[in-house]
Amino acid sequence: NAGVMQNPRHLVRRRGQEARLRCSPMKGHSHVYWYRQLPEEGLKFMVYLQKENIIDESGMPKERFSAEFPKEGPSILRIQQVVRGDSAAYFCASSPSEGQVYGYTFGSGTRLTVV
Amino acid sequence: AQSVTQPDIHITVSEGASLELRCNYSYGATPYLFWYVQSPGQGLQLLLKYFSGDTLVQGIKGFEAEFKRSQSSFNLRKPSVHWSDAAEYFCAVGPPPTGNLIFGKGTKLSVKP
Numbered sequence: 001n002a003g004v005m006q007n008p009r010h011l012v013r014r015r016g017q018e019a020r021l022r023c024s025p026m027k028g029h030s031h032v033y034w035y036r037q038l039p040e041e042g043l044k045f046m047v048y049l050q051k052e053n054i055i056d057e058s059g060m061p062k063e064r065f066s067a068e069f070p071k072e073g074p075s076i077l078r079i080q081q082v083v084r085g086d087s088a089a090y091f092c093a094s095s096p097s098e099g100q101v102y103g104y105t106f107g108s109g110t111r112l113t114v115v
Numbered sequence: 116a117q118s119v120t121q122p123d124i125h126i127t128v129s130e131g132a133s134l135e136l137r138c139n140y141s142y143g144a145t146p147y148l149f150w151y152v153q154s155p156g157q158g159l160q161l162l163l164k165y166f167s168g169d170t171l172v173q174g175i176k177g178f179e180a181e182f183k184r185s186q187s188s189f190n191l192r193k194p195s196v197h198w199s200d201a202a203e204y205f206c207a208v209g210p211p212p213t214g215n216l217i218f219g220k221g222t223k224l225s226v227k228p
Contacts, residue, residue, distance in 0.1 A: 004158075033215060042119075042205055042218035043159075056215065091158060095214070104216070106151075108158040 004029075004094050004107035005074075012113045013082045021077040021110045025094030032075045033104065034067060037089040049075060082114045117142050119208050121219035128196050129227045136191040136222050138206030148189040149207040149216065150180055159205065165189065176200070201226045 005024040013019050025032050031050055035043040048056040049069035060067065064082075069075040079086055089111045093104035120139045128134055140146055147166050151159040163174025170182040180191045189206060203223045207216040 006158075031214070035218075040220070042220045043207075043216075044218070045215040048215055059215070104161070106159040111156075 004092055004105050006090075006092050006107035006110050008110060009108065010111050010113070012115060014115055015083060016081050019079040019082050019086070019112055021079075021090050021092075021112070022074045023077070023092030023094075023107060024074040025092075026096075026105050029094035029096050029105070031095045031097065032069050033093045033095075034075075034077050035091045035093065037091060037109075039088070043091060046077075079112075082112075084114050087112055087114045117208065117217050119206050119217050119219035121204075121206055121222050123222045124220070125223045125225070127225040127227060130198050131195050134191075134193045134196045134200070134224070136204050136206075136224070138189045138191065138219060139187050140189065140206070140208045141187065142208050146189075146208045147210055148180075148182060149209070150174065150178070150189075150191050151205045151207060151218075152176075152202050153205065153221075154202045162191070162204075196224075196226055198226045198228065200224060 004026055007022050033048050034046040036046055037043045045059040047060050047067045052071050064080045066078045089109045091109045092107045095104050118141045122137050149164045150162040152162050153159050162178050163172050163180055165172050165182045173179050178193050180189055182189050201224055203221045205221045206219045209216045
C-alpha cells in the first residue's frame with residue numbers, strides 16, 4: 001500500500017518557466033492538501049481539494065498558482081512564470097475524510113529551485 | 116488569530132538525556148494538536164496527535180506529549196534521546212472547517228554523542 005507519492009522529487013526551472021508538481025494520494029484517500037515550506041519556515045497551507053472540487057484555496061497566491069484534482073489521475077499544482085521566490089519545498093498530504101480527525105499522510109515533497 | 120509558537124529554534128541535547136520541545140497555540144475552539152518530525156530532505160511523519168480524552172498522549176519512537184489547556188501548550192517529551200532523533204520537529208493545530216493545519220516554524224534538534 002503505497003503512501004502519498006509526489007513527483008518529481010527535485011525540479012529546477014528558469015525564471016519565467018512553468019512548474020508542474022504532481023501528487024498521487026494514498027489509495028482510498030479522496031482529500032488532498034498542498035502545503036509550501038519556505039526555508040527556515042514551517043509549512044503553510046495552500047489549497048484543499050477533493051475530486052474535481054477546490055474546497056479551500058485561501059492560502060494560494062492570487063496569481064500564477066493553480067491546483068486541480070481531476071476525477072482520474074493525480075492532483076497537480078501548477079506554477080506559471082516562476083520567480084526566485086517560488087523556490088521552496090511543496091508537500092502534499094492526503095486523508096480519507098476530514099483530515100484533522102484521521103490525521104494526514106504526507107508525501108516526501110517536491111523541492112523546486114528557480115534559477 | 117490562530118497560531119502556533121515554537122519558542123526554540125534550535126536545541127542541542129546529549130544522547131541519553133531527556134528532551135522537551137515546547138509548543139504554544141492560540142486557537143478559538145477545542146484544538147486538535149499534532150507533532151510531526153521531518154528528517155533532512157524528507158517529508159513529515161506523524162509522531163502523535165491529541166483530539167480529546169487523556170491529556171497525556173503516547174506516540175511513536177518513545178515520544179509523548181501533554182496537553183495543558185490552561186497554558187495553551189502541547190509540549191513534546193522523550194525520556195532518553197537517541198542520535199537518530201536528530202531532526203526538525205513541528206507542532207501543528209487544527210482544524211479550521213476545511214481541515215487544514217496551522218504549523219509552527221519548527222524546532223531543530225541536534226544530538227551530541
